[in-house]
Each structure stands twice: as C-alpha cells, then as structure tokens.
Amino acid sequence: MFLKNVLAALAVGGALVGCAASGDRMVRADDLRNENYLVTDTVISDLDFPSLQRNLFQHRAACGSAPRFVMHEGETAYASLIETADTPESYENVVIADLIQYPESWRAPVRVAISFYSYYINDDIKQRVDAMLNAVRQPGNCM
Known part of the structure; x- marks a missing residue:
C-alpha cells in the first residue's frame, strides 16, 4: 500500500512539473504566424522594400525609434x-508583421502586403500596430 501511495505521489508531482514547464514555454515568432494570432492585414500601394526602409530610417531619425526591418533569408x-530593436527571448509581448512585396504590373502598382501578428489582441496591441503602420506610412509623424 505504501509503495502505491509513493508511486501515485510521484506521478502527480511529475504531472504538475510538466504543466509548470509547459507554462514557461517561450513564444517564437513562427508560433505567431497563424490566423489565431492575426491582428490585421493591409496592402500599401506605391511602396516597395527600399522605400519602406527609407521611411523607417526617417521615422527613427525624427522620433527616436522605429520597427526593425528584417529580410527573410x-x-x-x-x-x-x-516592433523591438533587439531580438527578444520570447515574442509573447512583441508585435510582428510579415511583408510581401508585389512587383508592378499592368493591373496594379508596386505594393506591399502587411500582416500583423501578436500573442495577445487588445486595445494596447491595436495602438502598437497603428504606431508601426504610422512609421511606414507617415515617417516623422511621432505618435
């Protein structure tokens, strides 16, 4: 009987440790890239990556910060x-945006599609998304 109680206690303890470990799991950027964490998406016409980067440099110079632009390898x-200047350990509290640059065609000008992702979605996140869009669309207009 004593052995059964010890084994049961070890099993329960192991399950609790497993639950605690999964709660401390780091959120990676790739974890956010699905529709469950999509905040919003938009397309900006007459914009390409060099222009977008120029806007971010202008915004950083005028306002002191801007989102970090990273090309996919x-x-x-x-x-x-x-959203952050440094690479975070976990993306749980970071807004990321995936960009796709479309070339100019006879049907549409050059444009960039932007999809914003966040682990949480609330009013603060929506304001942070607006600030990121502002840095791209209106460089130097500090929010």
Whole structure:
C-alpha cells in the first residue's frame, strides 16, 4: 500500500512539473504566424522594400525609434517588421508583421502586403500596430 501511495505521489508531482514547464514555454515568432494570432492585414500601394526602409530610417531619425526591418533569408520579396530593436527571448509581448512585396504590373502598382501578428489582441496591441503602420506610412509623424 505504501509503495502505491509513493508511486501515485510521484506521478502527480511529475504531472504538475510538466504543466509548470509547459507554462514557461517561450513564444517564437513562427508560433505567431497563424490566423489565431492575426491582428490585421493591409496592402500599401506605391511602396516597395527600399522605400519602406527609407521611411523607417526617417521615422527613427525624427522620433527616436522605429520597427526593425528584417529580410527573410534567401528571399527577395519576403520580410518582417519587428516592433523591438533587439531580438527578444520570447515574442509573447512583441508585435510582428510579415511583408510581401508585389512587383508592378499592368493591373496594379508596386505594393506591399502587411500582416500583423501578436500573442495577445487588445486595445494596447491595436495602438502598437497603428504606431508601426504610422512609421511606414507617415515617417516623422511621432505618435
């Protein structure tokens, strides 16, 4: 009987430790890239990656900060905007945006599609998304 109680206690303790460990799991950027964490998406016409980067540099110079632009490795039409200047350990409290640059065609001008993702979605996150969009659309207009 004593052995059964010890084994049961160890099993319960192991389950609790497993639950605690999964609660401390780090949120990676790739974890956010699905429709469950999509905040909003938009397309900005007459914009390409060089123009977008120029806008971010102008915004950083005027306002002191801007989202970080990161090209996807081996890709020329895919990039991301990351809200923080540094690479975070966990993306749980970071807004990221995936960018797709579309070339000019006879049907549409050059444009960039932007999809914003966040682990949480609330009014604060929506304001942070608006600030990121503002840095791209209206560089130097500090919010």
